[in-house]
Amino acid sequence: MSVLVVGSMAYDSVETPYARVENALGGSATFFSAAASFFTPVHLVAVVGEDFNTAEIDFLVQRGVSLDGLTVEKGKTFRWKGRYLANMIDRETLDTQLNVFENFNPNLPESYRDDQVVFLANIHPELQHHVAQQVRNARFVAMDTMNFWISGTPESLRRTLTVADALMINDSEVRDLSGDSNLLTGAQKIQAMGPRTLIIKKGEHGALLIHESSLFSCPAFPVTEVFDPTGAGDTFAGGFMGYLAMKNDFSAETMRTAMVFATALASFSVEGFSVDRLRTIEKADINNRVKRLYEMTRFQIEILP
Amino acid sequence: MSVLVVGSMAYDSVETPYARVENALGGSATFFSAAASFFTPVHLVAVVGEDFNTAEIDFLVQRGVSLDGLTVEKGKTFRWKGRYLANMIDRETLDTQLNVFENFNPNLPESYRDDQVVFLANIHPELQHHVAQQVRNARFVAMDTMNFWISGTPESLRRTLTVADALMINDSEVRDLSGDSNLLTGAQKIQAMGPRTLIIKKGEHGALLIHESSLFSCPAFPVTEVFDPTGAGDTFAGGFMGYLAMKNDFSAETMRTAMVFATALASFSVEGFSVDRLRTIEKADINNRVKRLYEMTRFQIEILP
Numbered sequence: 001m002s003v004l005v006v007g008s009m010a011y012d013s014v015e016t017p018y019a020r021v022e023n024a025l026g027g028s029a030t031f032f033s034a035a036a037s038f039f040t041p042v043h044l045v046a047v048v049g050e051d052f053n054t055a056e057i058d059f060l061v062q063r064g065v066s067l068d069g070l071t072v073e074k075g076k077t078f079r080w081k082g083r084y085l086a087n088m089i090d091r092e093t094l095d096t097q098l099n100v101f102e103n104f105n106p107n108l109p110e111s112y113r114d115d116q117v118v119f120l121a122n123i124h125p126e127l128q129h130h131v132a133q134q135v136r137n138a139r140f141v142a143m144d145t146m147n148f149w150i151s152g153t154p155e156s157l158r159r160t161l162t163v164a165d166a167l168m169i170n171d172s173e174v175r176d177l178s179g180d181s182n183l184l185t186g187a188q189k190i191q192a193m194g195p196r197t198l199i200i201k202k203g204e205h206g207a208l209l210i211h212e213s214s215l216f217s218c219p220a221f222p223v224t225e226v227f228d229p230t231g232a233g234d235t236f237a238g239g240f241m242g243y244l245a246m247k248n249d250f251s252a253e254t255m256r257t258a259m260v261f262a263t264a265l266a267s268f269s270v271e272g273f274s275v276d277r278l279r280t281i282e283k284a285d286i287n288n289r290v291k292r293l294y295e296m297t298r299f300q301i302e303i304l305p
Numbered sequence: 306m307s308v309l310v311v312g313s314m315a316y317d318s319v320e321t322p323y324a325r326v327e328n329a330l331g332g333s334a335t336f337f338s339a340a341a342s343f344f345t346p347v348h349l350v351a352v353v354g355e356d357f358n359t360a361e362i363d364f365l366v367q368r369g370v371s372l373d374g375l376t377v378e379k380g381k382t383f384r385w386k387g388r389y390l391a392n393m394i395d396r397e398t399l400d401t402q403l404n405v406f407e408n409f410n411p412n413l414p415e416s417y418r419d420d421q422v423v424f425l426a427n428i429h430p431e432l433q434h435h436v437a438q439q440v441r442n443a444r445f446v447a448m449d450t451m452n453f454w455i456s457g458t459p460e461s462l463r464r465t466l467t468v469a470d471a472l473m474i475n476d477s478e479v480r481d482l483s484g485d486s487n488l489l490t491g492a493q494k495i496q497a498m499g500p501r502t503l504i505i506k507k508g509e510h511g512a513l514l515i516h517e518s519s520l521f522s523c524p525a526f527p528v529t530e531v532f533d534p535t536g537a538g539d540t541f542a543g544g545f546m547g548y549l550a551m552k553n554d555f556s557a558e559t560m561r562t563a564m565v566f567a568t569a570l571a572s573f574s575v576e577g578f579s580v581d582r583l584r585t586i587e588k589a590d591i592n593n594r595v596k597r598l599y600e601m602t603r604f605q606i607e608i609l610p
Contacts, residue, residue, distance in 0.1 A: 217511070219511075
């Protein structure tokens with residue numbers, strides 16, 4: 001079964017202590033699609049400007065990403081410029097030019113409206129809600145968000161949360177959205193706002209799946225060289241949602257395996273700029289990291305007499 | 306098989322945003338022994354002053370902790386006073402009175418010199434080395450350290466590392482000791498200094514076992530209320546070493562299970578001041594958390610066709 005994603009396509013300029021790149025293909029919908037397309041067809045909804053070079057996303061089309069929902073508007077494509085600090089986690093935004101993204105109004109092509117698996121990437125919660133309303137038979141709707149919406153548009157965000165099955169969020173955002181400094185009780189408060197599933201991303205410390213009252217902890221895949229963390233979260237989301245859509249199953253057990261595939265994909269993403277690594281890896285590479293994550297977490301349980 | 310521990314016994318005064326305690330029983334050897342004694346007899350080596358109330362450690366004796374190596378010296382017991390910040394991780398030391406601990410010179414009783422499993426808690430690396438020299442038939446020697454020794458006495462620390470089988474260390478200390486910002490390649494550099502096993506403690510993010518080239522990641526047990534983190538690391542060490550000594554086995558597989566027991570014990574430690582929770586829990590409580598950690602980490606592996 002296909003997965004629908006609504007998000008951004010962008011040109012990113014990124015500096016790290018080790019390297020830099022100008023106007024590289026980026027955006028949440030791009031990273032998501034590059035990851036999800038390993039598993040299942042992807043229906044992409046995004047907007048770009050007249051300066052966008054569609055040849056750069058031919059590889060996505062070849063992997064089964066539909067561009068029926070991609071709109072080309074007069075003006076320039078969304079551009080973001082940022083710099084990572086020495087720890088390769090904290091970053092500062094040097095410049096943001098929303099351009100055509102400023103008036104993004106996602107309307108789904110008719111052919112997408114029966115999609116059952118939906119990812120609402122990090123855009124204004126009003127737009128997320130608008131998309132969710134256009135889908136007729138959704139079985140599993142997941143959404144991302146960020147501190148900007150948590151503090152800036154809390155009512156809109158709350159309303160969108162009521163229509164989401166799952167929320168992807170990082171650990172500091174859990175604390176901000178719930179007002180609770182404890183991750184676990186904070187997560188329970190967010191579940192009470194709507195989504196019964198929370199996927200809490202902790203960067204180099206892995207990710208936590210909270211599905212109803214069950215917990216699953218997945219470590220990060222240990223990468224010896226983090227080259228550029230941009231897009232890791234959206235790549236994770238693409239791996240997670242793509243796997244669920246491929247299995248057409250949304251049980252806790254399937255979500256656990258989806259977390260592991262998501263982790264493997266995110267680990268590749270950070271090994272290069274833009275979607276460079278996601279272009280070149282093959283399924284065997286993903287399988288290898290899934291196997292290593294399995295080995296990294298196995299233990300013999302024993303009970304004290 | 307018994308486990309030998311050399312470390313501190315202290316009176317701690319601790320403030321958190323929620324509560325405070327004065328002159329509570331603390332010290333690395335105390336927390337270690339309270340945890341390890343669930344698994345195996347403990348041989349304790351420490352020094353206290355004349356003001357020390359030995360009735361407070363009767364519960365340790367009842368659990369099989371030998372005090373043959375406990376010296377009472379003229380003067381006062383080591384005292385530490387600290388305050389935890391709102392995140393319950395960062396802390397500031399308000400006062401340190403080394404007292405009799407300043408001249409601690411650990412000499413093992415003859416009855417301890419055949420011990421095969423040894424934990425050198427966080428004391429001067431010269432003293433750790435001195436203890437290691439007194440043990441005739443050591444099979445598994447693990448040590449702790451801290452930034453104070455990494456920057457202050459690097460030559461001593463390097464010499465002690467050459468006689469250690471395992472090093473327990475936190476993630477920022479890995480970076481400081483190795484001079485490498487990547488945890489994994491930093492760990493490899495430390496292994497090259499001597500210990501073939503590294504246990505990297507990451508607090509709320511769990512712990513990582515690196516044994517030769519194999520990795521095991523254990524999440525922290527999710528505690529809904531962290532009351533006082535003091536002693537969590539030493540409790541973890543006590544659980545880990547106590548389990549290994551009980552099994553009399555130092556294979557990678559046994560170390561993995563030991564990590565999980567260690568995690569369970571540390572999670573109890575932070576739920577109360579001092580060793581309060583470690584006094585009152587029973588083996589069934591530990592087993593329950595081990596089972597929950599097992600459930601938290603299970604997943605069905607699948608391979609993409």
